[in-house]
Amino acid sequence: MAIKSKQQGKKTAATAAKLAKAVKPGKPAVVKVAILGFGTVGSSVAAVLTASKFPGIELTHIFNRGFERKRRSAAGKRVPASVVWTDDVGVILASDVDVVIELMGGLNPVEGWLRKALAAGKSVVTANKQLIAYRGAGLARLAEQHGVQLVYGAAVAGGVPVIPGMLQGLSGDTVTRLSGIVNGTCNYILSRMETGADYATVLADAQQLGYAEADPSADVDGFDARAKLCILSRIALHAELDPDAVATQSIAAIEAIDFTYAKELGCTIRQISRAQLSNVKGEGTVVHARVAPMLVPLASPIAWSHGTQNMVVVSGRFGGDVVFSGHGAGGEPTAVAVVSDLLAVAQGCRTVQLPVRKRAVTGEFMAPHYLRFVVDDKPGIVSAISGALSKVGANIDSILQRPGYPKHRLPFVVTTEPCLTSTIEHAVASIAKMDCMLERPLCLQMLVMEDKEDAG
Amino acid sequence: MAIKSKQQGKKTAATAAKLAKAVKPGKPAVVKVAILGFGTVGSSVAAVLTASKFPGIELTHIFNRGFERKRRSAAGKRVPASVVWTDDVGVILASDVDVVIELMGGLNPVEGWLRKALAAGKSVVTANKQLIAYRGAGLARLAEQHGVQLVYGAAVAGGVPVIPGMLQGLSGDTVTRLSGIVNGTCNYILSRMETGADYATVLADAQQLGYAEADPSADVDGFDARAKLCILSRIALHAELDPDAVATQSIAAIEAIDFTYAKELGCTIRQISRAQLSNVKGEGTVVHARVAPMLVPLASPIAWSHGTQNMVVVSGRFGGDVVFSGHGAGGEPTAVAVVSDLLAVAQGCRTVQLPVRKRAVTGEFMAPHYLRFVVDDKPGIVSAISGALSKVGANIDSILQRPGYPKHRLPFVVTTEPCLTSTIEHAVASIAKMDCMLERPLCLQMLVMEDKEDAG
Numbered sequence: 001m002a003i004k005s006k007q008q009g010k011k012t013a014a015t016a017a018k019l020a021k022a023v024k025p026g027k028p029a030v031v032k033v034a035i036l037g038f039g040t041v042g043s044s045v046a047a048v049l050t051a052s053k054f055p056g057i058e059l060t061h062i063f064n065r066g067f068e069r070k071r072r073s074a075a076g077k078r079v080p081a082s083v084v085w086t087d088d089v090g091v092i093l094a095s096d097v098d099v100v101i102e103l104m105g106g107l108n109p110v111e112g113w114l115r116k117a118l119a120a121g122k123s124v125v126t127a128n129k130q131l132i133a134y135r136g137a138g139l140a141r142l143a144e145q146h147g148v149q150l151v152y153g154a155a156v157a158g159g160v161p162v163i164p165g166m167l168q169g170l171s172g173d174t175v176t177r178l179s180g181i182v183n184g185t186c187n188y189i190l191s192r193m194e195t196g197a198d199y200a201t202v203l204a205d206a207q208q209l210g211y212a213e214a215d216p217s218a219d220v221d222g223f224d225a226r227a228k229l230c231i232l233s234r235i236a237l238h239a240e241l242d243p244d245a246v247a248t249q250s251i252a253a254i255e256a257i258d259f260t261y262a263k264e265l266g267c268t269i270r271q272i273s274r275a276q277l278s279n280v281k282g283e284g285t286v287v288h289a290r291v292a293p294m295l296v297p298l299a300s301p302i303a304w305s306h307g308t309q310n311m312v313v314v315s316g317r318f319g320g321d322v323v324f325s326g327h328g329a330g331g332e333p334t335a336v337a338v339v340s341d342l343l344a345v346a347q348g349c350r351t352v353q354l355p356v357r358k359r360a361v362t363g364e365f366m367a368p369h370y371l372r373f374v375v376d377d378k379p380g381i382v383s384a385i386s387g388a389l390s391k392v393g394a395n396i397d398s399i400l401q402r403p404g405y406p407k408h409r410l411p412f413v414v415t416t417e418p419c420l421t422s423t424i425e426h427a428v429a430s431i432a433k434m435d436c437m438l439e440r441p442l443c444l445q446m447l448v449m450e451d452k453e454d455a456g
Numbered sequence: 457m458a459i460k461s462k463q464q465g466k467k468t469a470a471t472a473a474k475l476a477k478a479v480k481p482g483k484p485a486v487v488k489v490a491i492l493g494f495g496t497v498g499s500s501v502a503a504v505l506t507a508s509k510f511p512g513i514e515l516t517h518i519f520n521r522g523f524e525r526k527r528r529s530a531a532g533k534r535v536p537a538s539v540v541w542t543d544d545v546g547v548i549l550a551s552d553v554d555v556v557i558e559l560m561g562g563l564n565p566v567e568g569w570l571r572k573a574l575a576a577g578k579s580v581v582t583a584n585k586q587l588i589a590y591r592g593a594g595l596a597r598l599a600e601q602h603g604v605q606l607v608y609g610a611a612v613a614g615g616v617p618v619i620p621g622m623l624q625g626l627s628g629d630t631v632t633r634l635s636g637i638v639n640g641t642c643n644y645i646l647s648r649m650e651t652g653a654d655y656a657t658v659l660a661d662a663q664q665l666g667y668a669e670a671d672p673s674a675d676v677d678g679f680d681a682r683a684k685l686c687i688l689s690r691i692a693l694h695a696e697l698d699p700d701a702v703a704t705q706s707i708a709a710i711e712a713i714d715f716t717y718a719k720e721l722g723c724t725i726r727q728i729s730r731a732q733l734s735n736v737k738g739e740g741t742v743v744h745a746r747v748a749p750m751l752v753p754l755a756s757p758i759a760w761s762h763g764t765q766n767m768v769v770v771s772g773r774f775g776g777d778v779v780f781s782g783h784g785a786g787g788e789p790t791a792v793a794v795v796s797d798l799l800a801v802a803q804g805c806r807t808v809q810l811p812v813r814k815r816a817v818t819g820e821f822m823a824p825h826y827l828r829f830v831v832d833d834k835p836g837i838v839s840a841i842s843g844a845l846s847k848v849g850a851n852i853d854s855i856l857q858r859p860g861y862p863k864h865r866l867p868f869v870v871t872t873e874p875c876l877t878s879t880i881e882h883a884v885a886s887i888a889k890m891d892c893m894l895e896r897p898l899c900l901q902m903l904v905m906e907d908k909e910d911a912g
Contacts, residue, residue, distance in 0.1 A: 164625035322782035333774065347808050
C-alpha cells in the first residue's frame with residue numbers, strides 16, 4: 001500500500017508517537033484527517049470513522065464543491081459538528097491536517113492538489129486509480145522527498161484487500177502472472193448476459209442502478225480496468241507499465257450467442273485483466289498485458305465472480321495461485337480499504353519495499369482463441385476459414401455450429417489451439433474481408449487454468 | 457502478522473537501518489537469520505531465500521536434531537556452505553542472529569527456546585499454530601518487553617495471505633464473523649468423498665500421499681483447525697479464545713450417503729471452522745465458535761475449495777464478504793508466508809494494532825441442521841422423530857428418503873429450520889435411544905449464505 005519512502009521513517013514515527021500520546025490521559029494528540037470529495041465513498045468513509053471511533057483519529061475537514069447541499073444531506077448530517085466543510089482546498093492545504101484522503105478521481109485538478117499536500121508534509125490516502133496508474137511513480141518520489149506516505153489500497157478492487165494482501169503476504173514469492181476481474185460494471189453486464197439477457201438491456205439496467213455511467217466507455221472499453229491492471233502489475237510483478245501501452249478490447253461486441261457457444265466449451269465470458277512476465281531474447285523482461293472479454297473455464301475461480309464482485313488470481317513461482325475476491329465497488333467496501341490505509345498511515349505502518357522497474361508492454365499472448373463468425377452461409381466457408389488459419393499456422397481445435405439459426409445469418413464458432421495474438425489477428429483480418437461475412441468476426445482469448453489441483 | 461509491541465519501534469528501526477546500510481556500498485550489514493527445523497517447510501524456506509537473494513538477508517544457521525542426514529540431503533546440499541548447521545539450539549541463542557524462524561511445531565521444547573530467543577532480542581517468525589493459539593498472547597508480551605517482533609502469518613492457511621490481508625487490509629472494517637476451510641487434509645478427504653470414494657479408502661490415500669499422519673486425529677477430529685480458528689479470531693474479531701473451549705466434531709462419521717443427500721439439498725460437505733461475535737444480554741460479547749463437518753451450499757465460495765486448498769471468508773459490517781483462497785499447505789506455499797514475514801521484520805514493517813480482548817466461547821449457533829438416521833425401518837419412525845423434534849421446538853424443513861436401500865438398514869435424512877445447537881442436540885440424544893436406530897444419528901450444521909449478491 002505504501003510506496004517506498006526513505007525519509008518517511010522519521011515522519012511516520014512522529015505520527016505514531018503522536019497517536020501513542022493520543023491514547024494516554026490528558027489532552028489527547030490526534031492524527032487529523034481531511035476528506036476531499038463527499039460522494040458515495042467519501043460519505044461512507046466519514047460514516048465508518050464516526051461509527052468505529054478509532055482512537056487518535058479525528059476527521060477535521062471535508063472538501064466538496066458546493067458543499068452546502070452535501071452538508072444538509074442525510075450523510076452530511078451524521079458528520080460531527082466539529083468538522084470544517086469547505087469548497088476551498090487551500091483551507092485544507094494550509095491547515096494542520098496530517099492525512100488527506102482523496103476520493104474525487106481523475107487527474108486534474110487532483111494531482112496538483114495532492115502534490116501540494118505531500119509537499120506540505122501531509123500523507124495521502126487515495127482511491128484514485130487513474131492518478132496512481134499514470135502519476136503514481138512521480139507522486140511516490142514526492143512523498144519520499146517530504147518524508148510522508150502515499151497509499152492507495154482502495155484504488156483496485158475496493159474492499160478486497162488484494163493490494164495490502166500482496167504487499168504484506170506475498171512479498172516472499174516471485175509472482176509471474178496475475179489475472180482478474182477488476183471492473184464490477186463489466187462483470188455485472190457479462191454475468192447477467194450469461195443468464196440470457198442481451199447487452200443493450202443489461203447496460204441500460206446497469207445505468208439505471210448506478211453501476212454504469214451515462215457514457216459507459218471507461219468501463220466497457222476497458223480503460224478503468226487497464227489503470228487497475230497497471231497498479232496491480234507494479235505491486236505483484238514489480239513492473240511499472242505505461243497504461244496507454246496496454247491493449248484493450250471492448251465487451252460491447254459480445255452477444256447472447258457467444259454465451260451459448262462458450263457454455264458448450266465449458267466456459268463463460270468475463271472481462272479479464274491479465275499481465276504476465278516473460279523474458280524475451282534481446283529485449284529482457286517484458287510484460288504481456290491485456291484487458292479484454294475472454295472465455296474462462298466454468299471450473300476456474302474466475303468464473304465464480306458474479307454481479308459486481310471483483311476477483312484477482314495471483315500466481316507465484318513458489319505459492320501457486322492465490323485468489324482474492326469480494327465487493328470491488330460501492331461506498332462501504334471501498335471505505336474499508338480507505339480507512340484501513342488511514343489506520344496504517346496513522347500508526348506509522350509501512351509494508352515491505354522491493355524495487356520496481358519500468359517494463360516494456362506487449363499485447364502478445366500464446367493462447368487458444370475463440371472466433372465467432374456470422375455469415376451468409378454457402379458451401380466452402382469453413383474451408384476458406386480453415387485455409388486462412390492454416391496459412392498463418394493456427395490449428396483448429398473445434399468447430400461449433402448449433403442448429404436452428406437461419407442460413408442467411410448463421411453464427412458459428414471456430415476455436416484454435418494456442419497461438420500468438422498477432423498471428424490470429426492477422427488471420428482474422430483476412431477472414432473479415434470474405435464476402436460472406438456479415439459482421440466483423442469476434443476474436444476472444446480463451447483463458448487456460450494453469451495451476452492444477454494437487455488432489456481431489 | 458505482528459503482535460502489538462510498544463517498544464519495538466526502536467528495535468525494528470535499528471533493524472531497518474541495518475538493512476538500509478546493507479544495500480549501500482562497502483562491507484554490507486545484513487539481517488542474520490536462523491531456521492529451526494529443516495523439514496518440508498524449513499528446506500523450502502532455505503530454497504526460497506537462496507533462489508530469491510533478497511538484499512540484506514542472510515541465512516546463517518540451521519538447527520535440526522541429527523542434522524548430518526539433513527545436510528547431506530538434496531535440499532541440504534543446496535544450502536550455502538557458509539551456513540552453520542547445529543543440533544544445539546544454544547548455539548543459535550548465543551549467536552548474533554537477528555531473526556529466528558521456527559518451523560518445528562508443538563509447544564515443547566519450542567516455547568522455551570523462543571522465549572529465550574525473544575529475551576535475547578531476536579525477532580521470531582513462526583508457522584506454529586498450536587504455539588500461537590495457546591501461548592501467543594504471552595509470547596507477544598515477551599516480544600513487546602524486549603522490543604522485538606513475533607509474527608506468524610504462516611500459522612494459518614500456509615501460502616494464502618489471510619492473516620496479513622486482514623491485518624493490513626481489513627483493519628478499517630468491523631469483522632463480525634468468519635468461516636473457512638483451514639485444514640487441507642480434511643478438505644482432501646471430503647472433496648474426494650464428494651466424488652464417491654469412502655472415508656477409509658480416502659484416508660488411506662491421504663496417508664500414502666503424506667497429507668495425513670499415521671494418527672490422523674489432529675486433522676480429522678478438528679484440533680488442528682481449532683488452533684487456526686483461534687488465531688483467525690484474534691486477528692479478525694480481536695477476540696482471544698481458549699482453544700480448548702472451542703467445540704469440535706470429527707469428520708470420521710461422514711459416509712458416502714451423506715454426500716448423496718447433501719447433493720439433493722444443493723450442498724456438499726466440508727470441515728468448516730467458524731466463529732462469530734454476538735452480544736448476549738448479561739454476558740457481554742461472546743464468540744460462537746465451532747469446527748465441524750457442515751453442509752455448505754454448492755453455490756457458496758466455501759464449496760469451491762477442492763483438494764488440499766484452503767479458503768477463508770471474512771464478513772465485515774461495512775465490506776461484506778471477502779474471500780481468500782489458495783494452497784494452504786506444502787513446503788513452498790508455506791515458505792512464501794514465512795519469507796514474507798521475514799522481509800517485513802527485516803525492513804522494520806509493522807501492521808495496524810487494535811486492542812484484543814479475551815472473550816468467552818460458546819458452541820451455540822442458530823442454524824438449520826441436517827440429521828441422518830440409519831434405521832431398521834418400521835411404521836411410526838418418522839412420527840416418533842418428528843415428535844422428538846417438535847417437543848424441543850425444532851421445525852422440520854424437509855424429509856429425504858432415497859429409494860433402493862434395504863428396509864432393515866435404511867438411511868434417511870431430516871433437515872430442520874434454524875434452531876439452536878443445544879436444542880437439536882437435546883432432541884438427537886433422545887432420538888438416539890429409539891430401538892430402531894442402528895447407528896448414532898449424524899447431526900450437522902447447514903451453513904447459510906448470508907452475503908447475497910448485490911446483482912446478477
